[in-house]
Amino acid sequence: xxxxxxxxxxxxxxxxxxxxxxxxxxxxxxxxxxxxxxxxxxxxxxxxxxxxxxxxxxxxxxxxxxxxxxxxxxxxxxxxxxxxxxxxxxxxxxxxxxxxxxxxxxxxxxxxxxxxxxxxxxxxxxxxxxxxxxxxxxxxxxxxxxxxxxxxxxxxxxxxxxxxxxxxxxxxxxxxxxxxxxxxxxxxxxxxxxxxxxxxxxxxxxxxxxxxxxxxxxxxxxxxxxxxxxxxxxxxxxxxxxxxxxxxxxxxxxxxxxxxxxxxxxxxxxxxxxxxxxxxxxxxxxxxxxxxxxxxxxxxxxxxxxxxxxxxxxxxxxxxxxxxxxxxxxxxxxxxxxxxxxxxxxxxxxxxxxxxxxxxxxxxxxxxxxxxxxxxxxxxxxxxxxxxxxxxxxxxxxxxxxxxxxxxxxxxxxxxxxxxxxxxxxxxxxxxxxxxxxxxxxxxxxxxxxxxxxxxxxxxxxxxxxxxxxxxxxxxxxxxxxxx
Numbered sequence: 001x002x003x004x005x006x007x008x009x010x011x012x013x014x015x016x017x018x019x020x021x022x023x024x025x026x027x028x029x030x031x032x033x034x035x036x037x038x039x040x041x042x043x044x045x046x047x048x049x050x051x052x053x054x055x056x057x058x059x060x061x062x063x064x065x066x067x068x069x070x071x072x073x074x075x076x077x078x079x080x081x082x083x084x085x086x087x088x089x090x091x092x093x094x095x096x097x098x099x100x101x102x103x104x105x106x107x108x109x110x111x112x113x114x115x116x117x118x119x120x121x122x123x124x125x126x127x128x129x130x131x132x133x134x135x136x137x138x139x140x141x142x143x144x145x146x147x148x149x150x151x152x153x154x155x156x157x158x159x160x161x162x163x164x165x166x167x168x169x170x171x172x173x174x175x176x177x178x179x180x181x182x183x184x185x186x187x188x189x190x191x192x193x194x195x196x197x198x199x200x201x202x203x204x205x206x207x208x209x210x211x212x213x214x215x216x217x218x219x220x221x222x223x224x225x226x227x228x229x230x231x232x233x234x235x236x237x238x239x240x241x242x243x244x245x246x247x248x249x250x251x252x253x254x255x256x257x258x259x260x261x262x263x264x265x266x267x268x269x270x271x272x273x274x275x276x277x278x279x280x281x282x283x284x285x286x287x288x289x290x291x292x293x294x295x296x297x298x299x300x301x302x303x304x305x306x307x308x309x310x311x312x313x314x315x316x317x318x319x320x321x322x323x324x325x326x327x328x329x330x331x332x333x334x335x336x337x338x339x340x341x342x343x344x345x346x347x348x349x350x351x352x353x354x355x356x357x358x359x360x361x362x363x364x365x366x367x368x369x370x371x372x373x374x375x376x377x378x379x380x381x382x383x384x385x386x387x388x389x390x391x392x393x394x395x396x397x398x399x400x401x402x403x404x405x406x407x408x409x410x411x412x413x414x415x416x417x418x419x420x421x422x423x424x425x426x427x428x429x430x431x432x433x434x435x436x437x438x439x440x441x442x443x444x445x446x447x448x449x450x451x452x453x454x455x456x457x458x459x460x461x462x463x464x465x466x467x468x469x470x471x472x473x474x475x476x477x478x479x480x481x482x483x484x
Contacts, residue, residue, distance in 0.1 A: 003092045003182055008038040008205050009045055010188035012052035013198025018042050024178050024205055029095030029324040030315050030360040038181055041204035043213065049202040050219050053144045053171035056199030061141045061169035069117040072167055075194035076113035079106050079159075086186065088316070090155055093182045095361070096278050097320045109159025109187070112443045112459065116167035123168060123464055132478055138471040141169030142245055143221035145467070146214045148235065149176045150226040151326055152281040152383075155183030160443070161224045162187070162201055164463040170222070171200045173214060178207050179326055215239055222246065222467070226283070228381075229407075229452050236455075247456030247466050249283070249448055251381045252409030254430065255402035256286030256438060259395075260294030262414035263436075267295075268302045270414060270438040271387065276310065276365045277439065279325050280334075280385035284410035284447075286438055288371075288378055289389045290398050296391055300369055303389075304350045307365040312355050324361040325384055331361040334384030341368050341377040346388070373401055381407075395424060403429045408450030412438045431457070 003026070007015035021039035028035045041049070060068070079086065083102065090101040125137035147161035154176055165172045176184040184203045191201045204210060208231075215223050215238045222245035225235045232250040239246045256274050258267045274286035291299050315323035325331045331354075338352055351366030363385055371378050371388040378388050392398045402411065411430035413421050421435045431449040434440065441447055446460035456466045 003035045003089055005036065005038070005182060005185045009041055009049070010185055010203040011045065011049045012202065013192050015185075016045060016048070018045055021045070021206070024181060026093065026181060027327065028092055029326050032328070032359055032361075035092055036182060038205050040178075040206040041210050046204055046210065046213050046217075049173045049204050050144065050214070050217055052199035053173050053202055054219050056197055057141070057144055057169075057171035060166075060171060060197060060200055063169070065120040065123065065167070065169075068167060068169065069120045071191075071195045072113045072117035072120070072163060075190050075196070076110040076117065078190050078194060079110040079113070083107070086155070086183075089186060090183055091315045091323075093154060093180045094151070095315055095324045095326055097315045097323045099318060099320065100278060105153060105156050106183075108156045108441070108443065112159045112163040115443045115459075116163040116463070119461065119464070120167040123468065125470075133474065133476050135472055135474050138473065139168075139464070139468040140471055142467060142469055143170060144219050145170045145172045145222040145224060146220050147172050147174040148211050148214070148223070148225045148227065149174065149184065150283070151177035151179035152278060152283070154180040155187060157226050158184040158187050160458050164467045166196070166200060168464065168467045170467055173202045173204060175204055175206060175211050175214060178205065181205050211235070212238065215244075216242065218242060220244060224456075224458075224466075225249070232454065245466065247448070247458060248454040249456075249458055250409070250452065250454040251283055252285070252407045252449060252453050253288060253379065253381055253405050254284060254286045254407065254410040254412070255288045255290055255428070256412040257290045257392075257398045257402060257414070257424065258292065258295065258299065259413075259415040259417070259420070260292040261416040262295070263416070264295065264298055264302060266436065267414045268299060268306055270412065271303065272306060272365075274412065274438045275387040276307070276322055276385045279322055279363070281326060281330070281383050282439065284432060284439060284441070286410065286412050287382065287386070287388060288402070289387055290392050290402060291389055292398075293391050293393060296389075300349055300367070300389065303367055307350050307367060310365050312357065312362055312364070322365065322385065325363060326361070328361055330383065331363065334363055334382055334386060337377060337380070337382045337384070337386060338366060341371070341375065341386070341388075344375045344377070346371045346375060346377060349389070351385070373404065379405070395420065399424060399427045403427075406452040409453035410434075410449070
């Protein structure tokens with residue numbers, strides 16, 4: 001089983017290799033096997049990618065938006081036409097079940113390309129009358145953008161960042177996570193095949209040092225990062241040195257509040273989706289599940305039955321519902337959180353161990369009850385299939401406790417009382433919220449967080465603000481009235 005790309009990097013419209021860069025082994029998480037071997041970008045390749053982007057961006061910005069849109073739309077169609085091939089690649093890269101990657105990863109990327117293709121020709125300025133004189137505004141691209149991806153949704157993230165960047169006339173140099181480097185290369189291929197001029201979307205591989213070199217280069221106008229809060233703080237500070245635009249989509253410890261009038265089956269299903277989808281490796285996951293005491297026992301009972309019925313196994317098997325964690329490093333981290341939860345007195349409802357499979361980084365779907373706000377499991381992002389269930393009595397209590405965190409990425413509420421649903425959501429400090437649903441992220445809607453969970457928004461019309469800048473032009477229609 002191999003997924004060896006033509007070369008490690010894609011620069012100025014073609015694959016590029018330099019074996020002087022440090023080796024990056026791509027591991028299939030279900031077996032631990034090496035399926036590809038890449039090399040980090042050397043300083044010369046980083047410079048080459050930025051030079052190509054800088055050269056290509058000016059002409060691209062001068063291209064009619066509708067022409068840019070046609071290319072993005074063709075790329076979206078190609079992604080959909082090659083859905084099975086791309087889903088298989090994503091599964092090899094991440095270990096996620098193919099039943100997920102067929103519907104959630106590349107398809108969301110194609111949606112982003114299609115959406116921003118449609119939006120591009122509509123982005124216009126305005127005129128501001130001032131009597132005889134007037135001002136008009138222009139929305140112009142920022143220039144060269146750097147995208148830094150995370151390993152949990154690598155191809156979706158590459159599309160989410162590149163689609164608005166390219167639609168509005170920018171160029172992008174994209175650095176995937178070194179853990180999941182393959183999908184972005186395939187996207188670069190598709191863009192060129194769709195007619196994107198060379199140099200506008202470049203992929204360079206590497207670890208933190210490569211990202212650091214990109215973020216601090218004076219040719220870069222914007223940085224868009226998806227990653228952890230610690231990484232975000234470093235990248236944000238580095239970008240600020242050059243007064244660069246930033247979008248930071250970071251981690252969370254999001255609350256999912258379930259009131260006792262909620263549909264039990266829907267609430268259990270949403271809690272499972274909010275903790276076990278992609279083996280729990282989703283930044284917006286509702287990992288603090290606040291359950292009102294009147295429904296707690298019934299909730300835990302049904303949750304245990306449904307969690308223990310989940311099918312773990314070979315991610316390439318259509319029947320598999322949950323795959324492995326992405327790496328041995330992540331496995332060790334998650335098992336450490338499970339051990340800490342047991343030590344601190346949380347009650348294990350189900351799971352709590354490695355799955356009984358011969359190979360790979362599998363962990364059982366795990367649920368802890370009687371979790372208190374001061375426990376590590378309620379405060380820190382686990383990024384694995386580990387659910388913390390907390391009790392609450394009143395609406396006011398749930399809101400206060402839900403907001404008592406540095407994070408503010410997402411939040412959800414389940415209740416049959418729609419007035420209460422809106423009232424509670426209105427008081428939760430989170431950028432992306434759901435009522436009687438969870439983790440649905442259509443590209444038409446802005447996505448992003450508050451507090452330590454990030455700045456800026458991806459997707460939706462809000463992305464226009466983050467990939468363009470406004471130029472105001474004052475037009476004088478009369479003589480200049482100088483006072484001297």
